[in-house]
Amino acid sequence: DQQVKQNSPSLSVQEGRISILNCDYTNSMFDYFLWYKKYPAEGPTFLISISSIKDKNEDGRFTVFLNKSAKHLSLHIVPSQPGDSAVYFCAASGTGGYQKVTFGTGTKLQVIP
Amino acid sequence: NAGVTQTPKFRILKIGQSMTLQCTQDMNHNYMYWYRQDPGMGLKLIYYSVGAGITDKGEVPNGYNVSRSTTEDFPLRLELAAPSQTSVYFCASSYMGDNSPLHFGNGTRLTVT
Numbered sequence: 001d002q003q004v005k006q007n008s009p010s011l012s013v014q015e016g017r018i019s020i021l022n023c024d025y026t027n028s029m030f031d032y033f034l035w036y037k038k039y040p041a042e043g044p045t046f047l048i049s050i051s052s053i054k055d056k057n058e059d060g061r062f063t064v065f066l067n068k069s070a071k072h073l074s075l076h077i078v079p080s081q082p083g084d085s086a087v088y089f090c091a092a093s094g095t096g097g098y099q100k101v102t103f104g105t106g107t108k109l110q111v112i113p
Numbered sequence: 114n115a116g117v118t119q120t121p122k123f124r125i126l127k128i129g130q131s132m133t134l135q136c137t138q139d140m141n142h143n144y145m146y147w148y149r150q151d152p153g154m155g156l157k158l159i160y161y162s163v164g165a166g167i168t169d170k171g172e173v174p175n176g177y178n179v180s181r182s183t184t185e186d187f188p189l190r191l192e193l194a195a196p197s198q199t200s201v202y203f204c205a206s207s208y209m210g211d212n213s214p215l216h217f218g219n220g221t222r223l224t225v226t
Contacts, residue, residue, distance in 0.1 A: 004155065032212045043117070043203050043217030044156075051212075089155065095211060100171070103148075103155035 003027045004092050006104035014112050019077040021107050023090030026071065030092040030102070035064060035075050038087045038106070047088070048075070051095075080111045115139050119204050119218035126194040126225045134189040134221050136204030144207040145187040146171075146215065147179065149200040156203065162187055163210060194225045 005024045013019045023033075031052035036044035050057040050064045050073065057064050063076045077084055090104040120135045138145065143164045148156040158171030162181040176198060178190040187206075191198060202221045207213040 002155075009153070034212075034214060036215075041219065043205070043219050044215070045217070046214035049212070049214065093212060099211060100158060101215065103157075105153060105155045 002105070003030075004090055004102045004104040006088075006090055006107050008107050009105070010108040010110070012110045012112060013080045015082060016079045019075075019080045019084065019109055019111065021075040021077075021088050021090075021109065023073045023075075023104055024071060025073075025092050027092070027102070028071070029094050031095055032093050032099075033064070033066060033073050034091045034093075034101070035062075036089045036091060036103075038089065044089055077109075080109075082111050082113050085109055085111045117204055117206055117216050117218035119202075119221050121221060122219070123222045124224070126191075126223065128194060128196065128225060130194050131190070131192050132194070132223075134191070134202055134204070134223075136187045136189065136218060137185050138187075138204075138206040138216070139185065140206060140208070140216065141184060142206035142208050142216070143184065144210045144213070145181065146205045146207075147177070147187070147189045148203045148205065149173065150203065150220075151200050159189065159202075191223075196225050199223060199225045 034049040035047040037047045038044040066073045087106045093099040093101045117138045146161045147159040160179040162168045204218045205215040
C-alpha cells in the first residue's frame with residue numbers, strides 16, 4: 001500500500017526552464033509534507049516543507065504547492081539548473097508527537113544544459 | 114561539522130553472516146532512525162529511537178536489531194544475513210520527532226550473496 005506516490009520515475013528539463021515534480025498521497029491523516037533531494041552516493045538532504053494549513057511555500061527557486069482536496073502536492077523549480085539534477089523524494093507525516101515519515105519512490109530529474 | 118556519519122560505505126556479506134552498521138551524529142539530536150532503500154522504492158523505516166535507551170520498531174524490523182546507549186550512536190545489527198537484506202541503508206537524525214527535517218548519513222551499500 002503506497003501511501004505516497006510519485007508516478008513519474010524520471011523527468012528531463014532544459015536548463016532555465018521550469019521543473020515540476022508531482023506527488024500524490026492517500027492518507028488523509030497526513031498534514032505535513034517535505035521534499036528531499038538526493039545525489040548519487042549521498043544521503044537525502046532536506047529541501048523544503050509545507051504544512052497543511054498552507055497551500056504554498058517558497059524558498060528561493062523552489063516552491064511547493066499543496067492541494068489538500070486533491071491530496072496532491074508539487075515542487076516547482078524555477079529556473080532549473082544543471083546542479084538540480086538529482087532524485088527528489090516526496091515525504092509525508094502527521095503532526096503531534098513522533099510521527100512516522102512515509103516516503104515516495106522518488107523522481108529522477110535531469111536538467112540538460 | 115560532520116553531521117551523521119555511517120560506516121562502512123560498502124560491505125559484502127555471505128548468507129548467514131552477521132554485521133553491525135555504525136551510525137554516529139554530532140548534532141545532539143534526540144531522534145535517530147534507520148532506513149533502507151531498495152531499487153525503485155522509497156525509504157522504509159527499520160527502527161527508530163527517541164532518545165538514549167529507547168528504541169522502537171518501524172515498518173520493516175525483521176532480521177535487525179538496534180541499541181541506543183548514547184545520544185550520539187545508533188548501531189544497526191544484522192543477524193543471519195539473507196539476500197533480502199541486500200539494500201542501501203541510511204541512518205538519520207532529527208532534533209525533534211514532530212516534523213523536524215531528517216539529517217541523513219551517506220549510506221551503507223550492503224550486498225548479501
